[in-house]
Amino acid sequence: MHASNRTPAADALTDLILDLFRVNNLTLTWGDRLVAPLGLTSARWQILGAIVAADRPQPVAWLARDLGANRQNVQRIVNDLAKEGLVTFEPNPHHRRAHLVVLTDKGQQTYDAAISLYDPRVNALVEGFPIEDVKTAGRVMKALRKKLEGEENTEERS
Template identity: 40%
Template sequence: MNPAPDALGRLIFEVLRTAAALDERGAELVAPLGLTPARWQVLSTLEFLESPETVSGLARRLSLTRQSVQRVVNDLEAAGLVEMRDNPSDRRARLATPTTSGRKLAQDADALRRPWTVELAQGLNDEQLRIAVECLAKLRNRLDGARQMPPEGFQPFRDKLGET
């Protein structure tokens, strides 16, 4: 019997619990700045990127739905933290970029995050963290690929009728 599925099940459970704890603690961390975890995530991603990004592109980067990212971007734009620019590649898909105020707020949030992550990293070494990142990235890539691939044995209805 392969123990990997059971071990993966335990990892998934731990990841979900950790994500919830990170979200809760992250909310407490950036609340004094007037940020929610969702706004922090989107704003920090935009600050990190070297060029403006579409809402769909942000959603793909964050593994979130386009609709949820759109709501957050709209909120950030209304608060003057993000501006939407015309996209020379696609008139319908505008580009989001942080304003000067948005960049400053993202930097303030990062200044709060750094000591927190230093504290969280105590007792962990670079190799352990590298392996954890690699493992989680592989799982995410498989999940993303599974979302795009039809289930094994799936055939469209018209194929069953003999049409091609």
Template identity: 30%
Template sequence: MSETDPAQVPGELTDRLTEVFDLVGPLYRRAQRKVEQDAPIEGLSVGVRAVLNLLREHGPMTVPQMGRAQALSRQFVQRMSNDAAERGLVEFVANPAHKRSSLIRLTGDGRTAINAVMDRERAVLRQVGGDLTEAEVAACLRVLSRLLRLLDDVEVD
């Protein structure tokens, strides 16, 4: 590490972090295709799945909140929320904190749909095998979280 900048990552580690980025892109795209292949079961696109999962994890949210949480444009989140609402998976409700920005919340059908998707995804993830340890997964999460924080200031809209 550089003596002038203790936060500087050495070259070899930088190269390894590049490998992480090189894997994350294809991993994301393959996961996206898998969700879309299974979409006929619930009829969920990747975008609608993302909205439903955010609401499942965090409760009612506004479109801007969801956009920030997922680094997605507000317009995209609005379209996905509208798609989900047309299918009865979410509903728009009054937001006591902001008159012009409705809260979006899951309906019973939405909760059922996202739970079914999550159950199927967990079944696939169980096939990873037993050679990964909790410590390795924790380290992976720590690295990915650090990289995400590094890029937090990238504009979405």
């Protein structure tokens, strides 16, 4: 084993990143269990949420960008959601081949049901955490995300 050249701050960030990996896996499992009775997975629920959060219908590539996800994976999940009648595709006036993804009434009802299951559980989950700590963690996560997105853009240009 060799000595690390990391700074103390880099060691702390490494610990945070390792915890993020664990928390991400636990969160996905928690979400899968929560929405399984609705025929959803965390991934499907996340995409429904991105559609709901968008100010207008978007093509799959834009949804993937907003989620920071792989376009092909999002396309596969959107296709599954369409087969189940949760979303539909509409023509895109700006692009002939990139159809817009639109939530159906059934999709909206399913999403609303997921939120009804989520709200009491997330309220219980946050108990005992000072709100300022949660907000600070959120700010750190957003700042880290922006730095990583900047790195990704730098790598794409080189």
